[in-house]
Amino acid sequence: MADQTYFEDINVGDAIPTLAVTVDETQMFFFSAATYNGHRIHYDKTWATEVEGYPNILVHGPLQAALLARAVTDWAGPDGRLVSYAIQNRASAFPGEELRFVGTVTGKRDEGADSGSAADHGAADHGAADHGRGLVDLEIRGEKGEAQVLMPGTATVSLPKRG
Amino acid sequence: MSTQESLIPPEATKLIGTEQARAAGIVEKKQFQRWAAAVKDRNPLYFDADFARAHGYRDVIAPPLYVQYVTLGITDPDALRPDGTPGGGAGDIPLPACPRRMAGGENWQFHAPLYDGDVITATRRIEDITEKSGRSGRFVLVTWLASYRNAGGELVAEARSSMIARP
Numbered sequence: 001m002a003d004q005t006y007f008e009d010i011n012v013g014d015a016i017p018t019l020a021v022t023v024d025e026t027q028m029f030f031f032s033a034a035t036y037n038g039h040r041i042h043y044d045k046t047w048a049t050e051v052e053g054y055p056n057i058l059v060h061g062p063l064q065a066a067l068l069a070r071a072v073t074d075w076a077g078p079d080g081r082l083v084s085y086a087i088q089n090r091a092s093a094f095p096g097e098e099l100r101f102v103g104t105v106t107g108k109r110d111e112g113a114d115s116g117s118a119a120d121h122g123a124a125d126h127g128a129a130d131h132g133r134g135l136v137d138l139e140i141r142g143e144k145g146e147a148q149v150l151m152p153g154t155a156t157v158s159l160p161k162r163g
Numbered sequence: 164m165s166t167q168e169s170l171i172p173p174e175a176t177k178l179i180g181t182e183q184a185r186a187a188g189i190v191e192k193k194q195f196q197r198w199a200a201a202v203k204d205r206n207p208l209y210f211d212a213d214f215a216r217a218h219g220y221r222d223v224i225a226p227p228l229y230v231q232y233v234t235l236g237i238t239d240p241d242a243l244r245p246d247g248t249p250g251g252g253a254g255d256i257p258l259p260a261c262p263r264r265m266a267g268g269e270n271w272q273f274h275a276p277l278y279d280g281d282v283i284t285a286t287r288r289i290e291d292i293t294e295k296s297g298r299s300g301r302f303v304l305v306t307w308l309a310s311y312r313n314a315g316g317e318l319v320a321e322a323r324s325s326m327i328a329r330p
Contacts (some may be wrong), residue, residue, distance in 0.1 A: 021203070030201040034194075036235050040247040047246070061266055062228075066202040069228055078208055078218045081273070082227045088268035153268075 004077035007108065007134035007159040016103040016138065019071035023059045024095050031063045059093040064142050064151050071101035072140060072155050079160045083135065087142075087153035097144050103155070107137040111158055131163025170294050170303050170330065174257045183255065183307070184287040188234035192279035195225040198232065225277040230311050230320045233277070234285040256292065258328050261303050267325030275319045282314040290323070303328040 025043075032042050040047040041058050048057045065087050073082055093099055111133045135156055142151035199209045207214040208224055215223045225233075238249045277283070290306040304325055311320040 027201065027203070030197075034198040034201040035232055036238070038238065038240070038243060038247040038249070044247070051246075063202065065269070066198075066204070066226070066228055069226070070202060070204045070206075073204075073206060073227075078206075078214070084270070084272050085227070086268065086270035089266045 014105040016075040019101040056094040068101045081158045084156040103138045103140040131161040186234035190281040233283045261328035263329040269324040
């Protein structure tokens, strides 16, 4: 977690470490509580199965999104920053299933004048010597089973340079 | 066969471009740490102020995706829909021909970190409502743009999100 990923060490095609998570009802309850979410589909099995016709209660889409973002920020390290993050909801996930959150580097570029926002981020501009930063684009996804896609997406991360 | 009637009534079309919601809230450390704990995201930037300072921040920061929860209001349990969701949001767009709703996607841009005590104002605008045709038939795609600003008016995050409504 505290390991730092540096821009120079990344190549297009690199995979980030897979985050494998099996969500259970307790984690789902805490996520509902932390997001003030009263949607019965996430805790009321009778409602989810008999009224909505699902085989079980559903893992929250935002929890899947948060886990996928966690896979990216864990890889990016403490001096990395999530600049952009886009996902689509494709399929349902259920408690007890192993979910995997994966990513592959699709591009890298200098953090130049065309990407001003990341430079205004307001952090990591002191402390260790600053050798500049670069942007890395990723294709990311949540999946389960035999590579069934739950949540495809893309992310851009700003990484420090070794200098 | 007569021309198919649009799935989007004029009352919905006129909402395009309008501000649908505005809300303010305060970033609270314990709240975003509870969120991170529920995700089992033990990133020390969210929990350890000394660690965060050593990496250029002035305090612990909130997980980026947490920003969408800062401005949540109070829900009256007696005013919920039968499925436990509050009214408002997508429910305010009159699409009577399309009762089946599902989340589409979201696209976030993060511009600045969030700290405990930051006052955030969120505005949500309906960017577009369009009819589409896919493999499973006709549907309506609704797109919103949410902007999150701090007390100084600085844009800290933006999110474009979508919903699919089907007949």
